């Protein structure tokens with residue numbers, strides 16, 4: 001059974017419907033990518049899973065439990081971690097305080113989990129008491145991931161983690177995502193860097209105008225002539 | 235053609251800068267004049283010190299109130315025009331409690347309950363000073379905080395909670411309505427008469443090694459209470475989970491929601507802290523000035539806004555620093571202008587700062 005399953009999902013903002021009949025699934029431990037043109041609704045899919053949009057129909061289940069219509073503070077407890085596309089750290093809080101906020105719903109900060117995160121992102125330990133707002137874009141992305149991993153989620157949703165990174169850091173970011181996935185966390189990734197994302201993932205969706213157009217393994221999508229021409233720039 | 239563009243550019247680039255530089259020059263000249271006056275002995279050092287000290291005292295109660303205003307701005311995202319009347323609420327409720335307890339057997343119940351609205355026994359007769367009625371005064375302080383918090387929470391429940399997703403302007407307008415309602419409900423019971431409610435402050439003759447001869451005990455109470463509360467708020471914000479989540483929410487409300495921070499609980503805490511401090515500020519101002527008046531908080535609100543804006547809106551450390559600047563300005567300006575005009579100095583300074591540093595003096599230096 002799929003870990004995350006969205007069926008015939010309709011959602012939007014206010015009265016404005018953006019997602020139309022979206023089907024999407026992520027298995028436990030799987031690495032799934034969503035690609036598509038600007039404004040296709042990729043971020044809206046993630047926001048809808050996390051209860052941040054107006055739900056308009058269809059269903060979303062996580063671990064077999066329906067989660068559509070639930071509020072973010074309930075969804076975070078089910079085991080989904082979410083790194084939004086923009087403004088994903090608290091700039092005036094220090095690195096360690098940002099990570100502590102990631103574990104807000106726990107009574108105590110889980111020290112062993114903190115170690116686990118520092119092990120994967122050593123820079124965060126080095127910059128522990130630095131204000132997040134003064135860090136570079138790449139470091140902020142790592143902090144945002146670290147924050148979302150504090151509760152040991154079964155699924156990590158990343159919305160364009162490589163946006164705005166210097167080219168030599170993009171690969172590094174993808175490597176880190178691989179490692180998180182290798183440790184058993186399922187990953188749902190939205191990426192502008194579509195080719196690289198499809199190369200690395202297990203499965204990919206192409207989202208166009210609020211609906212999913214193609215779904216296949218990453219390799220198959222990369223090999224598909226139509227997809228290449230329309231969405232991957234040849 | 236080109237001259238026209240030049241002139242247009244000249245006009246829109248520099249008109250406010252010209253004003254800014256002129257005002258800045260005036261401020262600079264005044265500072266030089268202050269130095270001159272001290273050097274030639276026109277302004278005795280004792281008087282300069284008295285102005286400075288009064289500035290520090292004023293900045294402390296302005297600061298107490300400014301913390302709350304800044305917090306509501308950054309967490310609830312609106313400029314709360316009813317904050318001043320929370321100060322007034324604290325002043326009236328707190329002193330009523332002090333009179334109820336301290337005035338037993340001295341003044342009529344109705345006179346105590348309505349804070350001498352009827353004239354009634356003189357404050358001196360009731361013994362309203364920190365030496366003769368310490369318990370009543372401390373109790374009043376606690377009641378001022380507690381009841382102001384209750385009033386703020388009730389207002390939030392009745393008005394602001396329904397407007398959580400409304401724009402800052404809508405909330406601002408609602409808060410003006412709340413301010414008026416609150417003030418006139420208080421006036422309904424306590425009347426609009428200004429009256430003395432505190433006996434003159436006992437003085438403490440200091441031992442010989444202290445450079446100051448006497449200490450005004452009411453002023454000292456204000457200074458010590460305000461400083462302890464400010465330190466307390468600082469510790470709370472920096473080192474407790476609640477404080478960190480408050481800072482997180484003032485940084486980014488949406489992210490706070492995603493992180494699982496209970497935003498309503500943070501808002502609750504914001505009212506408790508902000509209103510508590512405002513109530514205490516109102517109570518302490520009356521202790522220092524001796525008089526209570528219905529417009530106490532409303533008149534102060536402009537200065538508090540000035541302090542918050544000077545410091546960079548939304549940062550409590552900025553608000554405190556802004557309060558110090560405002561407190562010193564309104565008092566030092568008395569060297570040149572009469573006291574009923576001294577607020578002009580504060581607002582002129584605010585305009586100068588905003589021209590050159592639109593985000594406030596301390597934005598980017600301190601955050602919270």
Ligand SMILES: Nc1ncnc2c1ncn2[C@@H]1O[C@H](COP(=O)(O)OP(=O)(O)OP(=O)(O)O)[C@@H](O)[C@H]1O
Nearest residue numbers: 013016018036037038039040041042043044045085
């Ligand atoms: N808060 C909002 N209110 C109203 N409409 C919105 C909102 N956020 C996004 N939209 C609209 O929803 C549509 C999908 O936006 P979304 O951000 O999901 O696209 P995206 O695929 O993530 O694009 P990008 O690659 O630019 O991040 C767009 O037309 C956008 O204008």
Ligand SMILES: [Mg+2]
Nearest residue numbers: 042043044085
């Ligand atoms: Mg997006």
